[in-house]
Amino acid sequence: MDFDLSADHELIRRTVREFAEGEVAPLAEELDRTKSFPYAIVEKLGELNLMGIPFPQEYGGGGGDTLAYVLAVEELTRVDSSVAITLCAHTSLGTQPVYLFGDEEQKREWLPRLCSGERLGAFGLTEPEAGSDAGNTRTRARAQDGEWVIDGAKQFITNAGTEISGMVCITAVTGEDGADPSHPKEISNIIVANGTKGYEQGAPYRKMGWNASDTRPLTFSDCRVPEGNLLGPRGAGFKQFLHILDIGRIGVAAMGVGLAQGALDQALAYAKQRRAFGRPISKFQAIQTKLADMSTEIEAARLLVYKAAREKDAKRNFTLTAAQAKLKTGRLAVRCAEEAVQIHGGYGFIEEYPVCRFYRDAKILTIGEGTDEVQQMVIARALGA
């Protein structure tokens, strides 16, 4: 088994690390404090060809694999989660459905603009009555005169309400007889472009973390889109979104490793320069065991995330590993952020120190893209329990 990264993978890691440390780190505190969407950073990510890493070059993508994408997400989150989730939701959730299920016309229409970062993609699955129980979609779309007429609401949607948001791919009930026997409703995925009459984005939520990322409720009221905006066959939406969530979990798991590693980096640097009782606190065994445990757990979690990426790239079933990686890394991120704050003492509670932001940003990693409890259900099911 080869644990070394290829030269191409090393290159993307180095490129994103330099960008994150040089261009994101100096702005992260201010963007978080002022809750400002990172437009300039997204533009630069586009220039670096990072807004469509795993998509073919013929559509304007980076032509990379899942591992390359994971490395980029990990390095961004090591410095700032808001920027990372913007890229992650755009790639895994916004652009991915068009690439996987879109016809050639839909791909030609959307992928070049999404992959360049000129426009952001979003995925609208969650609703007020449908979160973990995502199949309980209430949003409806009925076919009429060559159009889909959409009525309903989505909540907690990332990337839908910025000045550069291009489209959201939503799940909607399009009939009562589901093609999937495990699900009685017919659910389909439909593209809705920003600017479509009847599609409104509400005010951004006031969040615990991810403050510089865009998260809003969406409403659809007599919203009409062309029939051709349907993604794939009518009624395939349930299976499609389960597959998208599997893929998305690898990205969010990469965020967990990145955040945990960033917390460790900060904690180690601080412990080496902070003195107490006449010596750097890094010389105290109680601090050393925290650092040692964090580093060991991070390395193990990282391998799990890379394994999930490798399985996907090898076109094997990756549902189990992706859920394990998501479960493991979300919890690890929360724990490492907490330990990093502890090592900073009182300064860890002060916003000038990045670990304070890391602590707030970590918690959502055990909730978004499927809660820990949902991951446990997916894992248990895959085990045959």
Ligand SMILES: Cc1cc2nc3c(=O)[nH]c(=O)nc-3n(C[C@H](O)[C@H](O)[C@H](O)COP(=O)(O)OP(=O)(O)OC[C@H]3O[C@@H](n4cnc5c(N)ncnc54)[C@H](O)[C@@H]3O)c2cc1C
């Ligand atoms: C900042 C942010 C960004 C987000 N971005 C997006 C996005 O871009 N697109 C999108 O579609 N969604 C997005 N979400 C939604 C997110 O995926 C959901 O919040 C998440 O899946 C949980 O759903 P819920 O909030 O409805 O919680 P619920 O499903 O109501 O869960 C509440 C609690 O009950 C538990 N629970 C539920 N069912 C079971 C069960 N069967 N067994 C055991 N426990 C159970 C859950 O684990 C949880 O602890 C985002 C959320 C946030 C906060």
